[in-house]
Amino acid sequence: MRGLVRGAVLHVFPVGAIAVAVWPGVDWPARIAAVVALIAFWTWTYARYRRAGRAQTTLEYEQLRSVSWDAFWRHYNEQVPTIEEEFELWGPYHQHRHEMRYDLVADAAREALPSRGRILDLGCGSALVADRILDMDAHYVGTDFGGPHITYASKKYKDVVGALRTSFARADAAAMPFADEVFDVVVMSEVIEHLIRPEVAVWEIARLLKPDGVFVMTTNNASEVPLRSPLTYPFAWIEKALGAKSPGLISLRPWVWPEKVQESLLPEGSPDVYLPHTHHIAAQTSQMFAAAGMTTLRWSTFEFPPPHSRTAKVLERMNSKGRRTVDVIEAVATSTPLLRRLGTHLLIVARKTGAPTASSPPAGVWPGPLSG
Secondary structure (H helix, E strand, O other), rough: HHHHHHHHHHHHHHHHHHHHHHHHOOOOHHHHHHHHHHHHHHHHHHHHHHHHHHHHHHHHHHHHHOOHHHHHHHHHHHHOHHHHHHHHHOOOHHHHHHHHHHHHHHHHHHHHHHOEEEEEEEEOOHHHHHHOOOOOOEEEEEOOHHHHHHHHHHOOOOOOOOOEEEEEEEEEEEEEOOOOEOOOOOOOOOOOOHHHOOOHHHHHHHHHEEEEEEEEEEEOOOOOOOOOOOOOOOOHHHHHHHHOOOOOHHHOOOOOOOOOHHHOOOOOOOOOOEEEEOOOOHHHHHHHHHOEEEEEEEEEEOOOOOOOOOOHHHHHOOHHHHHHHHHHHHHHHHHHHOOOOOEEEEEEEEEEEOOOOOOOOOOOOOOOOHHH
């Protein structure tokens, strides 16, 4: 009951204060008092939000230190299904939302890939990018860390006929089995957030790209919409919007997957182990790309509202109407200044314009606890 009362106050008070501040006929002393009370209330809610966010970020940052290579390998080779298998589990709404990211990646790759060029899909999964560029006269190379995933993609494309030539190989993003400067385009969709040392993969990508080659990446966005009402927590929304270009403002930044690694994958008696699931910040990740010799051409965010929000749950229950509605929400949100920075996912398109600042990633190029 106490929680319900507090929740009601958090939602009702700002509405009432705003009404008093703007309602015709209210005298000026009352308006001023309402504005002062509203600012004080918003400052209080933001202080609570920021304190809790920083505590959670610190906790996850330390949990990430628990990761082990063996747990990482076993999890992604024994536990993670292919994306197309996950589509069957998630249902039409979430499949519709996930398909969007591959459309965006494929569109960006199509713009950059020359005729008879070579494209590397690092962490290709079920080769959904290849599905979207089958008509192109180019060579697609798909790689994945997970053995079951690359086997699935290889079998899927065994008898596919199209202008696109395809080949597949199992490979680790930190040590790719290819010569220098052989790809015109490298794409990596929803992969970098899972890597123990993402900066090493970025250096590899820069090595593999031809001069002026293009890198297309999507990942989790640390500046995503706060799961808080903008009427109650407007400063949290402002923090996220400004934080996309000023990383120090971000208080809540996930670093690990919420669930720990299954005990069955660990030696008996092992302490809890968590795997990376890092949310990236546009400005910070672009700086890392720049250190590797890649200049960000553009960045944007997508997926509104967040898939774990109440709004998304309502839309999912609406079936086809919900999918049509969310497409309208997406179009409006991605066209609205500042709000368009708050999508659940981040898209960055970069071009190789020079040499990296060092032959291997220097200390401090990435803020993760296992880097440097």
